[in-house]
Amino acid sequence: MQYRKTPCWVADRSGDQALLLTHDLPLSGQTKPHRTMAVEVAPPELLDAFRRLAALLDTPRDLPILAPLIQQELLYRLLVSPQSEQLRDLAAVSGHSHRLSRAIRWLGAHYTKPLDVTELAEHVGMSASAFHRMFKNVTAMSPLQYQKTLRLSEAQRLMLTENVDVARAAFEVGYISPSQFSREYRRQFGTSPTSHVATLRQIA
Numbered sequence: 001m002q003y004r005k006t007p008c009w010v011a012d013r014s015g016d017q018a019l020l021l022t023h024d025l026p027l028s029g030q031t032k033p034h035r036t037m038a039v040e041v042a043p044p045e046l047l048d049a050f051r052r053l054a055a056l057l058d059t060p061r062d063l064p065i066l067a068p069l070i071q072q073e074l075l076y077r078l079l080v081s082p083q084s085e086q087l088r089d090l091a092a093v094s095g096h097s098h099r100l101s102r103a104i105r106w107l108g109a110h111y112t113k114p115l116d117v118t119e120l121a122e123h124v125g126m127s128a129s130a131f132h133r134m135f136k137n138v139t140a141m142s143p144l145q146y147q148k149t150l151r152l153s154e155a156q157r158l159m160l161t162e163n164v165d166v167a168r169a170a171f172e173v174g175y176i177s178p179s180q181f182s183r184e185y186r187r188q189f190g191t192s193p194t195s196h197v198a199t200l201r202q203i204a
Contacts, residue, residue, distance in 0.1 A: 046077040099124040100138050103131070107143070111150040112174035117143050152188050155181065159197045166193045 170181035
């Protein structure tokens with residue numbers, strides 16, 4: 001079993017955030033890639049700690065002393081749970097999820113521009129290969145596919161809500177060729193932009 005020190009942020013009694021360095025916490029042993037969202041059955045030990053924390057509401061005088069102890073137990077239980085690697089990654093400021101969230105925000109603000117995956121990886125402090133692999137693990141798409149989805153969704157919105165024609169919608173979201181836009185739109189939604197927007201209007 002492997003051990004390592006992990007920095008995690010927890011709230012103290014005053015509501016301010018304090019850095020809690022946990023020592024010698026066992027890793028879960030999971031090596032498969034994880035995603036930002038996951039569902040896991042809560043173990044009995046974790047549920048018992050929640051129950052004891054909630055029970056303190058019946059004895060307010062015990063809250064200042066016992067609640068922080070149970071909160072740290074909850075933190076410990078989470079950090080040795082089957083999803084511990086995901087939680088550690090989200091908690092660590094330098095973790096992959098933090099870097100990927102920066103990349104996703106950048107794509108959301110610059111999706112109309114040509115995408116250089118290597119430059120984007122450097123922008124968030126990762127190698128191109130690691131960035132591409134982790135991005136796909138988290139979003140189930142490559143960076144280029146993600147950008148394409150953003151473009152097509154915005155183009156659909158323009159055509160549907162602002163009555164923009166196909167060619168203008170294509171140019172607005174960064175396509176140089178309306179025919180390429182139409183091909184990729186059909187690939188994404190199964191029909192042409194004009195037909196799809198007409199169908200959506202009928203449904204609305």
